[in-house]
Amino acid sequence: MEALPDVLAQVADCLATAKELIRTADAGESLARARNSALARLGAFMELIKTAPREDKPRIGAALNAAKGELLACAAEREAALSAVAQAAGVDITLPGSALEQGSLHPLTNIERRVVDALRSLGFSVADGPEVEDEFHNFIALNIPEDHPARDPSDNFYLKGVPWLLRSQTSTVQIRTMQSGPPPFRVCAPGRVFRPDEVDATHHWMFHQVEGLAVDEGLSMADLKGTLLLFFRTLFGNDVELRLRASFFPFTEPSAEVDVFFPGRGWVEMGGCGMVDPAVFEAVGVDSARWSGFAFGLGLERLAMRHFGVPDIRHFTDNDVRFLRQVH
Amino acid sequence: MRASVAWIAALLEGSAPSTARMARLLTASGTEIEATKRDEHGVHLEAAVTSNRPDLLSHRGLAREVAALTGAAMKPAQALLRGSGPEMPVTVRVDDPVGALRYTAHLVRGIKNGSSPTWMQERLLAAGQRPINAVVDVTNYILLEDGQPLHAFDLGRIAGATLSVRRARAGEKLAALNGRTLDLHSDDLVIADAERPQALAGVMGGTLSEVGASTTEILIESARFAPRLVRAAARRHQLRTDSSHRFERGVDDSAVLAAGLRAAQLIAEITGGVVAKNVVELGEPVCSSASIDFDPASVRRVTGASVARPRMRSFLERLGCTVEERAALWCVTPPTWRRDLARPIDLVEEVMRLAGIDKVPERLGMPLAVSTVPPLRRLRAEVQDLCAALGAHETITPDFVGEGAAAGVDLFATGASLSVAAPVRTGEAVLRRSLLPSLLRVARFNQDQDNGTPRFFEVGAINAAGRDGEPARRVLLGVLMHGDWRAARAWLDAIAALRGVVPEPVVSEDGAFSGATRAAFRAKGIVFACMGEPAPALLEGLRTRPLYIEVDLAALDALGSSVRRFKGIPRFPSVVRDLALKVRDGVSFGSISSVARGAATKRLESLELVEVFRGAQIGQGLKSLNIRLTFRDEASTLTGVAVDAEMAAIVAALGAQTGAELRGA
The missing domain is CATH 3.50.40.10 (Phenylalanyl-trna Synthetase, Chain B, domain 3)
Known part of the structure; x- marks a missing residue:
C-alpha cells in the first residue's frame, strides 16, 4: 500500500488532468468521453481503499468523493457553456430526431375499430361469440339443413372427436344474441372465421368478418338499406353511394349483395345482407309475426386491403415488422 | 356454369337482349355473371349460380330467367312423339x-x-x-x-x-x-x-x-x-x-x-x-308443386318498397307461377322447376328480384338505441393501446400449431387440446392454447428477414375442450420481448395497473418455460399472468432468448375497475433515504421489501429497488441491493429525527430477519 500522501496526490493529479480535458472538450461525444473516463479512473482508486490502513480509509474516501463532485461540476459547467455557444449560433435545425421506439396496432385492429365505431354511432352494441361452435349455431339455426353443400367437410374445419367446428361465419353470433333474451336487438359482432380455402393473394383459411343484426317491430329492408347507407357514409365519407344486388344466403330472405360506389373508383363489392329468414326466427324462438329484422356481414381483410393499399392478404398473418410499422 | 349466349338466345322468342344487358340483368337479380368471354366458338357467360337455383344450371333455365326479367317469351318446346319401334326386351x-x-x-x-x-x-x-x-x-x-x-x-x-x-x-x-x-x-x-x-x-x-x-x-x-x-x-x-x-x-x-x-x-x-x-x-312422378298463400301486402311490409299488384302478379306469372287472386291472399303455385319457392317470403323475394332489389328505398328512421360493449372487449382495447404505446407491434396470427412442444403449451390449464379433423389447407391441425408458439413463429420470421428483435404482442382467443365437456375459451394477451426480468416485469406491472392491481409473483413449474426463469403472478389471490423464458424446445430456429408474458384478460378484468379514483395530492413533503444492503444471494428482494414494510410505520410511502449487483468487491455468495425509501407523514413535515428512527427500525429488522448488513458500515 502506498503512503497516504502519495494516494491523495495521485487523486489530485488525476482530477487536474481530467478537468483540463473537460474544459477543452467540444459538445457531444468528446465531453461525455472525457467525463466518463475520468469517472472510471477515480473509480479505480476505490480499490485502493480496500487495502488501505483502517485509519486512512475515511480520508481517501472523502478525497475521492470531493474529487468526483468537482469533476461533475466541471463537466456540467462546460456543458452549459457549450450549449450557450450553440444557442448563440442557433440550433442545427437539420439534426435528425433521436430514435423513438414506437409500437403499432395491427391494420386489421385499426379497420375493426373504425367499423365498430361507425356501427356504435348508429346504436349497435358489440357482441362476441366463440370461434369453436356447434352445428346448431353454425348451420341448423341459420337455416342450413343437413344436406346443404355448405356443410360439406371439405368446406369446413370440423374438429376431431367432438361435435364442434370452427365457425365459418360470424352469423353464429346472430343466433347467440337472439337466444340471449327477448328482442329488440341491435348488435354487431366482429371476429375470426375459418374456411378451408386455398391460400393465395386474396384468400386465407382464416379471416375476419363483422356481422350486424337488428331485430325490432316493423323493420323492413328499407331500414336495412338506410342503415347501410349511413354506415358506409360514416365509414368512407358522405359522397359514397350504395347499391343492392339480389343474392342468396340461407339465413336471410330477401338477400342481397352490397356494393359501394366511390367517386373516381367505381363500384366495389362490400358484403352480403338481407332480412332475417323466418326459419332463423323459428329456430331461436322469436315470433316472426311480431318481430322482423335484418342482418349484414362484411369481410375486414378486403376492407383493410383496399384502405391501406395492401396487395396480398398474406401480409396480415406474416406480421413482418416492416409491414406492421408502415401500415396502421 | 358456362353458358353460350347464342344458345340462350335461340330458346327465346323474338330478339334477345344484348350480351351486356343479359349479364347486367342476371347479375342484379342474383346470378352473378363473373365474366363474359368470346372465343372461336362464340360468346359465353360464366354464371355463378347460387345453390338455391339448380334450375339455372341449363341454357333453358337461364333463358327462362332472362325471359322473366325482360318480359320476353320462351319459344315453345317441340312436341315429342313416343317411340313406335318394336319393343326391346329389358x-x-x-x-x-x-x-x-x-x-x-x-x-x-x-x-x-x-x-x-x-x-x-x-x-x-x-x-x-x-x-x-x-x-x-x-x-x-x-x-x-x-x-x-x-x-x-x-x-x-x-x-x-x-x-x-x-x-x-x-x-x-x-x-x-x-x-x-x-x-x-x-x-x-x-x-x-x-x-x-x-x-x-x-x-x-x-x-x-x-x-x-x-x-x-x-x-x-x-x-x-x-x-x-x-x-x-x-x-x-x-x-x-x-x-x-x-x-x-x-x-x-x-x-x-x-x-x-x-x-x-x-x-x-x-x-x-x-x-x-x-x-x-x-317411381312416382312429383308433377305439381304445393300452392302458397301469398299476401301481396307483405312485399311492402318486408321490403318497404311499393310494387303495384298487377306488376306483382305479372312478375310471378313470368316466373312460371300460376296466380289465383282471392280476397286478401293470393294462391300462388310455383312451377315444378322452382322447388326453392315454398313459403310466402320466397315470393316476396321473387317479386323484389324482378322489380329490382335496388328499388328498395332507404329509410333513415331507426330509433336511437343504447350501444354497449362487452367488458372484456374494453380491456382488450386498453391493453392493445398500452402495448403499442410502450413500443410493441401487434400481430394477428392463425390459430393452428404443429404437433409437439408448441401444441403442448397451455399456461392457464384451459383444457384438452382440440384439433381439426382434416387440416387440408393449414398443414397443422392443433388449435393453440397459448399465444406463445404463434409469437415465437413471428419472432423467427422476423429474425429470418433480418428485422432485428422488435417486441410483439397479440390479443387473441384460444380454444380447448373444457373438463365439463363444453368448449373452453380464454382471451389472452401475449407479449414477446427481449430484455431482462425487470424490463419484462415493468410491462406486466403496467398491464396490471389497468385494473389497479400489483402482481405478486408465485412459483411456477410450467414446462413451457425454462426452469430458472419463470413465475406466475397473482393479485387478490387470483393467478392472472405468467412470465418466463420459453423452454429450449420452443426456441428451435431462434437465435435469441426472449421473455414472454401471458395474461388472462378475463381474470385481470375481474380484479378491479378501469377507473382510477383521485386520492388527493400530499400536502407535506417527502423524505428520501437510500440504503445499500449486502445480503446472501438467496435473499429475495420481495423478502427485504416485506420485512422493511413490516418494520416501518405507515409513513413509509414507497420502497423501490435502485440496483442489484454482485462482484468480487461484494464477496462470494453475496449481493448488494440498493433500495430507496420514501417517507411521508400525512399530517406534518417529517423531521430528520423521525426518519432516522424509521430507518433504524428497518435496518434492525432487516439485519435480524434477513441477515442484511449495511454496506460501507
Whole structure:
C-alpha cells in the first residue's frame, strides 16, 4: 500500500488532468468521453481503499468523493457553456430526431375499430361469440339443413372427436344474441372465421368478418338499406353511394349483395345482407309475426386491403415488422 | 356454369337482349355473371349460380330467367312423339327407392354411332364441351339445354339385358369412364346388370357398358337420384361431375321423362336408329308443386318498397307461377322447376328480384338505441393501446400449431387440446392454447428477414375442450420481448395497473418455460399472468432468448375497475433515504421489501429497488441491493429525527430477519 500522501496526490493529479480535458472538450461525444473516463479512473482508486490502513480509509474516501463532485461540476459547467455557444449560433435545425421506439396496432385492429365505431354511432352494441361452435349455431339455426353443400367437410374445419367446428361465419353470433333474451336487438359482432380455402393473394383459411343484426317491430329492408347507407357514409365519407344486388344466403330472405360506389373508383363489392329468414326466427324462438329484422356481414381483410393499399392478404398473418410499422 | 349466349338466345322468342344487358340483368337479380368471354366458338357467360337455383344450371333455365326479367317469351318446346319401334326386351328394377326417386329409360336400336351434326357440335363447344360421338353428344346436349343429366348404356354389353338400381355389395368395383377403378362402398348407389355394377348412380358410368363406335342398341337413363346419396358418393370417390353437381342440387322431376324421350328421338334422328315403343318408368312422378298463400301486402311490409299488384302478379306469372287472386291472399303455385319457392317470403323475394332489389328505398328512421360493449372487449382495447404505446407491434396470427412442444403449451390449464379433423389447407391441425408458439413463429420470421428483435404482442382467443365437456375459451394477451426480468416485469406491472392491481409473483413449474426463469403472478389471490423464458424446445430456429408474458384478460378484468379514483395530492413533503444492503444471494428482494414494510410505520410511502449487483468487491455468495425509501407523514413535515428512527427500525429488522448488513458500515 502506498503512503497516504502519495494516494491523495495521485487523486489530485488525476482530477487536474481530467478537468483540463473537460474544459477543452467540444459538445457531444468528446465531453461525455472525457467525463466518463475520468469517472472510471477515480473509480479505480476505490480499490485502493480496500487495502488501505483502517485509519486512512475515511480520508481517501472523502478525497475521492470531493474529487468526483468537482469533476461533475466541471463537466456540467462546460456543458452549459457549450450549449450557450450553440444557442448563440442557433440550433442545427437539420439534426435528425433521436430514435423513438414506437409500437403499432395491427391494420386489421385499426379497420375493426373504425367499423365498430361507425356501427356504435348508429346504436349497435358489440357482441362476441366463440370461434369453436356447434352445428346448431353454425348451420341448423341459420337455416342450413343437413344436406346443404355448405356443410360439406371439405368446406369446413370440423374438429376431431367432438361435435364442434370452427365457425365459418360470424352469423353464429346472430343466433347467440337472439337466444340471449327477448328482442329488440341491435348488435354487431366482429371476429375470426375459418374456411378451408386455398391460400393465395386474396384468400386465407382464416379471416375476419363483422356481422350486424337488428331485430325490432316493423323493420323492413328499407331500414336495412338506410342503415347501410349511413354506415358506409360514416365509414368512407358522405359522397359514397350504395347499391343492392339480389343474392342468396340461407339465413336471410330477401338477400342481397352490397356494393359501394366511390367517386373516381367505381363500384366495389362490400358484403352480403338481407332480412332475417323466418326459419332463423323459428329456430331461436322469436315470433316472426311480431318481430322482423335484418342482418349484414362484411369481410375486414378486403376492407383493410383496399384502405391501406395492401396487395396480398398474406401480409396480415406474416406480421413482418416492416409491414406492421408502415401500415396502421 | 358456362353458358353460350347464342344458345340462350335461340330458346327465346323474338330478339334477345344484348350480351351486356343479359349479364347486367342476371347479375342484379342474383346470378352473378363473373365474366363474359368470346372465343372461336362464340360468346359465353360464366354464371355463378347460387345453390338455391339448380334450375339455372341449363341454357333453358337461364333463358327462362332472362325471359322473366325482360318480359320476353320462351319459344315453345317441340312436341315429342313416343317411340313406335318394336319393343326391346329389358328388365329394369329399382331395389332402392330411397336412392332412386324416379328411374326412367328409353331404348333405341339400329344406331350407327358416328359423329354428331355440326350445329350440335358448335353448341357444345360454345358451352365448353368437347364433342365425342353422337350418343354421348346428345346426352351432353340435353344436360346443357334442359339440365337433366342422362346416361346411355350400350345394351349389347349389359349382361342378361337386366338393370337394377341398388346399393353396391362388398368388394364390388367399377371401372369408371375417367379411367379410374372405384372401390365401391356399401352406401354407393349403383346401376348394375346381372353380374356387376355398370355405373355409379348420378355420378359416372363405367367403361364396360360405354357407348362406342360399334354400339347398335342403347338404353338411355333419365332419373332423379337422392341428392344426399349422390353428394356422398361424389365426395367419397372425389368425382365432381356435371351430372353429380345437378343431382346434388335437385333436378326437375316433371322433366325427367321428357328429357330421356327427347334424347332418344334426337339419337334416332342422327344415327338412323329406331326408338322402341316400350318405356321404363319407375317411381312416382312429383308433377305439381304445393300452392302458397301469398299476401301481396307483405312485399311492402318486408321490403318497404311499393310494387303495384298487377306488376306483382305479372312478375310471378313470368316466373312460371300460376296466380289465383282471392280476397286478401293470393294462391300462388310455383312451377315444378322452382322447388326453392315454398313459403310466402320466397315470393316476396321473387317479386323484389324482378322489380329490382335496388328499388328498395332507404329509410333513415331507426330509433336511437343504447350501444354497449362487452367488458372484456374494453380491456382488450386498453391493453392493445398500452402495448403499442410502450413500443410493441401487434400481430394477428392463425390459430393452428404443429404437433409437439408448441401444441403442448397451455399456461392457464384451459383444457384438452382440440384439433381439426382434416387440416387440408393449414398443414397443422392443433388449435393453440397459448399465444406463445404463434409469437415465437413471428419472432423467427422476423429474425429470418433480418428485422432485428422488435417486441410483439397479440390479443387473441384460444380454444380447448373444457373438463365439463363444453368448449373452453380464454382471451389472452401475449407479449414477446427481449430484455431482462425487470424490463419484462415493468410491462406486466403496467398491464396490471389497468385494473389497479400489483402482481405478486408465485412459483411456477410450467414446462413451457425454462426452469430458472419463470413465475406466475397473482393479485387478490387470483393467478392472472405468467412470465418466463420459453423452454429450449420452443426456441428451435431462434437465435435469441426472449421473455414472454401471458395474461388472462378475463381474470385481470375481474380484479378491479378501469377507473382510477383521485386520492388527493400530499400536502407535506417527502423524505428520501437510500440504503445499500449486502445480503446472501438467496435473499429475495420481495423478502427485504416485506420485512422493511413490516418494520416501518405507515409513513413509509414507497420502497423501490435502485440496483442489484454482485462482484468480487461484494464477496462470494453475496449481493448488494440498493433500495430507496420514501417517507411521508400525512399530517406534518417529517423531521430528520423521525426518519432516522424509521430507518433504524428497518435496518434492525432487516439485519435480524434477513441477515442484511449495511454496506460501507
